[in-house]
Amino acid sequence: MTTLWDTTGTAVVKALAAERRVSGAASGLVLTLVVVTDEAQVEATEQAATQAASQHPCRVLVVVRRQTAAPEPRLDAEVSIGGRLGPGEAVVMRMYGRLGLHAESVVLPLLASDAPVVTWWFGEPPDLIAHDPLGVLAGRRITDVQNLTDPRAGLIARAHDYSSGDTDLAWTRTTPWRSVLAGAYDAVTGRPTEARVVAEPSSPSAALLAAWLGGRLNLDVRIDDHRGPGIAEVHLQVDGGPGAEGTDISLVRDSEHSGRLARTGEPDRTMPLPRAEHGDLLAEELRRLEPDPVYAAALGRLAGLGDLADRAAIRSHIWRDPAEQAAAHG
Amino acid sequence: MQLSNPSNPLRDPRDRRLPRVPDPCALVVFGVTGDLARKKLIPAVYDLGNRGLLPPGFALLGFARRDWDHGEFEELAREAARKGARTPWRPEAWTRIADAVRFVPGSFDDDDAFDTLAQTLIELEASHGIGGNAAFYLSIPPAAFPTVLKQMRRTGMASNDAAGGWRRVVVEKPFGYNLASSRELNTLVDEVFTPGDVFRIDHYLGKETVQNLLALRFANTLFEPIWNSHYVDSVQITMAEDVGIGSRAGFYDGAGAARDVLQNHLLQLLALTAMEEPVSFDAESLRIEKKKVLEAISLPTDLATGTVRGRYTQGWLAGSRVSGYLAEEGVPAASRTETYAAVRLGVETRRWGGVPFYLRTGKRLPRRVTEIAVILSKAPHLPFDATATTELGNNQLVIRVQPDEGITLRFGSKVPGSAMEVRDVSMDFLYGEAFTEGSPEAYERLMLDVLLGDATLFPRNEEVEAAWKVVDPIEEFWAEGGHPEDYRAGEWGPRSAEAMLAREGRGWRRP
Numbered sequence: 001m002t003t004l005w006d007t008t009g010t011a012v013v014k015a016l017a018a019e020r021r022v023s024g025a026a027s028g029l030v031l032t033l034v035v036v037t038d039e040a041q042v043e044a045t046e047q048a049a050t051q052a053a054s055q056h057p058c059r060v061l062v063v064v065r066r067q068t069a070a071p072e073p074r075l076d077a078e079v080s081i082g083g084r085l086g087p088g089e090a091v092v093m094r095m096y097g098r099l100g101l102h103a104e105s106v107v108l109p110l111l112a113s114d115a116p117v118v119t120w121w122f123g124e125p126p127d128l129i130a131h132d133p134l135g136v137l138a139g140r141r142i143t144d145v146q147n148l149t150d151p152r153a154g155l156i157a158r159a160h161d162y163s164s165g166d167t168d169l170a171w172t173r174t175t176p177w178r179s180v181l182a183g184a185y186d187a188v189t190g191r192p193t194e195a196r197v198v199a200e201p202s203s204p205s206a207a208l209l210a211a212w213l214g215g216r217l218n219l220d221v222r223i224d225d226h227r228g229p230g231i232a233e234v235h236l237q238v239d240g241g242p243g244a245e246g247t248d249i250s251l252v253r254d255s256e257h258s259g260r261l262a263r264t265g266e267p268d269r270t271m272p273l274p275r276a277e278h279g280d281l282l283a284e285e286l287r288r289l290e291p292d293p294v295y296a297a298a299l300g301r302l303a304g305l306g307d308l309a310d311r312a313a314i315r316s317h318i319w320r321d322p323a324e325q326a327a328a329h330g
Numbered sequence: 331m332q333l334s335n336p337s338n339p340l341r342d343p344r345d346r347r348l349p350r351v352p353d354p355c356a357l358v359v360f361g362v363t364g365d366l367a368r369k370k371l372i373p374a375v376y377d378l379g380n381r382g383l384l385p386p387g388f389a390l391l392g393f394a395r396r397d398w399d400h401g402e403f404e405e406l407a408r409e410a411a412r413k414g415a416r417t418p419w420r421p422e423a424w425t426r427i428a429d430a431v432r433f434v435p436g437s438f439d440d441d442d443a444f445d446t447l448a449q450t451l452i453e454l455e456a457s458h459g460i461g462g463n464a465a466f467y468l469s470i471p472p473a474a475f476p477t478v479l480k481q482m483r484r485t486g487m488a489s490n491d492a493a494g495g496w497r498r499v500v501v502e503k504p505f506g507y508n509l510a511s512s513r514e515l516n517t518l519v520d521e522v523f524t525p526g527d528v529f530r531i532d533h534y535l536g537k538e539t540v541q542n543l544l545a546l547r548f549a550n551t552l553f554e555p556i557w558n559s560h561y562v563d564s565v566q567i568t569m570a571e572d573v574g575i576g577s578r579a580g581f582y583d584g585a586g587a588a589r590d591v592l593q594n595h596l597l598q599l600l601a602l603t604a605m606e607e608p609v610s611f612d613a614e615s616l617r618i619e620k621k622k623v624l625e626a627i628s629l630p631t632d633l634a635t636g637t638v639r640g641r642y643t644q645g646w647l648a649g650s651r652v653s654g655y656l657a658e659e660g661v662p663a664a665s666r667t668e669t670y671a672a673v674r675l676g677v678e679t680r681r682w683g684g685v686p687f688y689l690r691t692g693k694r695l696p697r698r699v700t701e702i703a704v705i706l707s708k709a710p711h712l713p714f715d716a717t718a719t720t721e722l723g724n725n726q727l728v729i730r731v732q733p734d735e736g737i738t739l740r741f742g743s744k745v746p747g748s749a750m751e752v753r754d755v756s757m758d759f760l761y762g763e764a765f766t767e768g769s770p771e772a773y774e775r776l777m778l779d780v781l782l783g784d785a786t787l788f789p790r791n792e793e794v795e796a797a798w799k800v801v802d803p804i805e806e807f808w809a810e811g812g813h814p815e816d817y818r819a820g821e822w823g824p825r826s827a828e829a830m831l832a833r834e835g836r837g838w839r840r841p
Contacts, residue, residue, distance in 0.1 A: 176382065178340070178347070178348055179348050179349060179351070180386075181340060182340040182341050183351045183385060183386060184386060185339075185340045186338050186351075186353070216339045216342075217339055217340075218339075255422065257420065257423070258422060263386075263459075266387065266459040267387075267457055267458055267459050269426075269458075269459070270425070270426045270429070271382075271386060271426070272382045272426070284347070292346075292347075293344050294342055294345040294347075
């Protein structure tokens with residue numbers, strides 16, 4: 001591990017190359033993961049990135065923006081390979097002052113050559129991804145609206161800002177629910193007549209799940225309130241099947257790991273429904289690097305914008321200076 | 331019966347996050363107390379369940395000659411799963427499976443036991459919603475196959491129609507003892523089950539690297555143009571084991587290395603290396619191409635010089651003294667069984683005419699390794715001084731199947747310095763480094779394929795028979811006389827194996 005205080009981007013590139021020589025590091029890098037976070041959450045970020053990197057070896061670049069108003073720009077960096085940040089290569093960079101607004105100048109030369117770039121905002125996502133140059137240089141962008149005070153509004157904003165290759169962890173959290181429901185639906189034939197999601201009112205995942213079900217089944221899906229956390233129950237009704245009144249499918253979370261699947265005419269089953277941690281969610285996102293059209297469709301329906309899948313994948317940076325904004329507001 | 335809904339609106343081929351989950355079904359394991367079941371099958375079931383890949387209606391049935399009840403079996407299965415699982419152990423994940431674990435005690439000739447088994451399957455349909463679907467895993471000695479298969483026919487368990495669902499059977503190697511016995515076995519199995527429902531497991535085909543061989547060849551433009559006799563000098567396929575025969579003398583002494591490994595694993599690897607591009611990636615197209623290659627294999631004209639058999643003697647391996655084959659427990663003193671086999675094969679097609687395929691396998695070799703080495707021809711002309719390239723060998727592309735799954739490319743590179751000197755260097759791709767996402771165990775993958783009904787990774791009947799046609803003449807020649815040549819445990823095989831390649835100006839690669 002090499003720690004560099006008050007350094008330059010060039011020195012960080014050199015330190016990484018030196019670490020690679022010493023440790024005989026791998027050439028098999030398949031992607032670079034850029035994580036944007038703040039000082040308070042560095043530890044949680046590192047933990048999640050380490051967990052994901054142990055499944056998908058990648059170069060992890062953690063960018064911590066600090067005190068953007070500080071008068072002197074400054075860069076501190078920590079370079080490690082096969083160290084505390086998992087088996088891969090990791091660089092943790094703290095950027096002070098206006099350097100934070102030009103983080104890409106340090107990050108660009110550190111990207112693994114010709115490998116895909118994934119940017120993940122650990123905390124609040126930017127209002128517009130184009131405002132952050134670290135989002136513009138990535139082919140895949142991961143946000144988490146759960147971290148916003150109003151996650152549902154955050155989702156709408158994501159929909160307006162959507163471009164191919166965006167994804168949100170609120171969507172990733174629905175995967176276990178969607179797998180069990182799709183599996184249960186394999187066994188029924190007939191027309192869907194009703195679908196209902198029961199969840200915490202603010203849950204963005206519930207909204208996405210409902211939008212997905214609605215879009216796929218061509219129904220309006222109601223969301224009933226529950227204290228949560230997150231999604232508690234999903235109920236589907238289909239006409240036809242074993243019962244004369246149709247078939248009911250319901251999936252009710254009964255523990256942190258599992259849910260009870262009940263179907264008309266079938267014995268109840270306990271199905272895996274894990275509440276995944278950040279690292280697992282991130283690992284699922286890194287498994288596939290192509291755009292997710294199913295998410296685009298659900299998000300578009302949720303915001304009433306139609307299918308978003310044909311939005312362009314490339315953004316151009318829109319300059320925004322927080323100092324000017326603060327001045328305008330002040 | 332439960333029909334899969336092919337028009338399930340919740341499924342979308344573009345939705346890559348949702349896994350393929352099999353239909354509701356039961357997995358019935360015969361010989362569930364055996365090593366394979368405990369070390370591989372039960373852990374694989376747990377891993378599948380833990381990854382959410384088992385259907386809502388699923389049951390695991392064990393059948394064996396033990397006086398157990400469901401509870402005792404459940405305990406054994408849990409212990410086996412906990413010890414052998416690849417994914418983290420989570421008691422609640424096991425609880426989901428444990429609820430549907432059943433045990434039926436009995437011997438294979440016991441009519442009552444099979445009636446109970448059939449009855450249990452019917453009961454599970456109601457209590458666990460498994461539909462009429464069941465896969466039967468025959469983890470039993472081949473000698474017991476006829477009895478078990480007859481029992482299944484008698485009870486109607488093997489019939490898709492009677493069950494109102496699918497019924498599949500999984501058979502482990504050895505698939506017979508020679509062509510005749512393999513045909514007999516195939517006829518027997520195909521009589522009881524529909525041929526398309528028979529899954530022959532060659533666990534090598536479940537390994538990620540073997541599947542990656544197809545990706546390497548057919549998804550890239552880099553390799554296919556050189557994949558022929560214009561550029562390839564020879565191919566070496568090695569499967570080496572450091573272990574001896576352990577307690578398997580009874581089986582092994584009647585089979586030998588050629589029947590145990592060469593007939594199935596090595597010839598399957600050869601087929602995948604040498605076959606033409608299949609028109610699509612489904613089971614049928616793959617089978618057609620593999621069968622074509624297997625039928626194009628030619629044996630050496632002189633079997634005495636083109637084949638080698640060896641037998642390990644006492645020696646040192648990995649720092650400990652190990653005994654010779656004849657001293658292993660249960661091996662008859664007059665045994666002529668080989669523990670090492672090497673053979674030079676040809677593939678008589680336009681693509682491969684004249685390229686030798688050297689296959690070797692053995693026990694008590696220095697380390698456990700399986701690899702396919704494609705050795706390229708030397709450059710026709712080298713514009714350097716003769717002294718500059720003395721250390722330059724053939725370019726090689728090596729596919730490491732296990733361990734350290736990956737690909738190595740060896741090529742010449744200039745040694746830094748003022749003089750021109752070219753030496754071999756390696757470029758390494760390590761599978762585990764690019765994707766450490768825990769590769770599923772071969773059995774886990776193959777078991778899932780059986781339940782999904784995907785036969786792509788399973789050798790079919792015709793391939794097995796074509797492979798016996800290669801091995802039978804060798805076995806017959808060996809049976810005529812002579813003895814396996816001794817090699818010391820911990821050596822890379824007998825001297826004549828080296829001589830076989832040296833005669834043609836080549837040498838074995840040290841894996």
